[in-house]
Amino acid sequence: MLIYMETKINTPQYLVDHFLIAMPRLDDANFTQSVTYICEHNTEGAMGVTINRPSDVLLQDILEQIQITANRPEIGHQTIYHGGPVQTDRGFILHSKTDQKWDASLEVTDDIQLTSSKDILKAIANDEGPEQFLITLGYAGWGEGQLEQEIANNFWLSCPADSKIIFNTPIEKRWESAASLLGIDLQLLSNDAGHA
Secondary structure (H helix, E strand, C coil), X not given: CHHHHHHHHCCCCCCCCEEEEECCCCCCCCCCCCEEEEEEEECCEEEEEECCCEXXXXXXXXXXXXXXXXXXXXXXXXXXXXXXXXXXXXXEEEEECCXXXXXXXXXXXXXXXXXXXXXXXXXXXXXXXXXXXXXEEEEEEECCCHHHHHHHCCCEEEEECCHHHHHCCCHHHHHHHHHHCCCCCHHHCCCCCCCC
């Protein structure tokens, strides 16, 4: 209980540029052992993309669908992630900020953007895209007050995000690495953590 209370006390009102780290007790098929990067959060709700749930889809599959040819075959071997259960037929690219302007882009921080337009995929295919990127199908969304209630119910830990975990940490280590930012070893928490 003490761990959760400390986390909750330090939680800012809005969690933009934060990780949502699934607690071990969260058994929702979409979010078990997940790390979600929050891109937008306000009085109307929140949205983010899950960064550690790889799919069976590769970038080459998406490029073929939208009739874009990569200038090098290895570009197409990029893993596509399950970003969340909302709009799973739509692609979202979480990436390091560039000077280039994209057709549909949200500036999350001074360093990170979320883009959902085809032009960035053309740039990536031509080796002209952002230096670091992660592509998801779908996103995670919460209505007004829903995320706050789930945090109060002890489904999630939250902490300021670290781009090294998004772009450089092996997929299978992102859940535990994100929790370690809070000094927490998730393997030591039982499924009933926070309920004394």
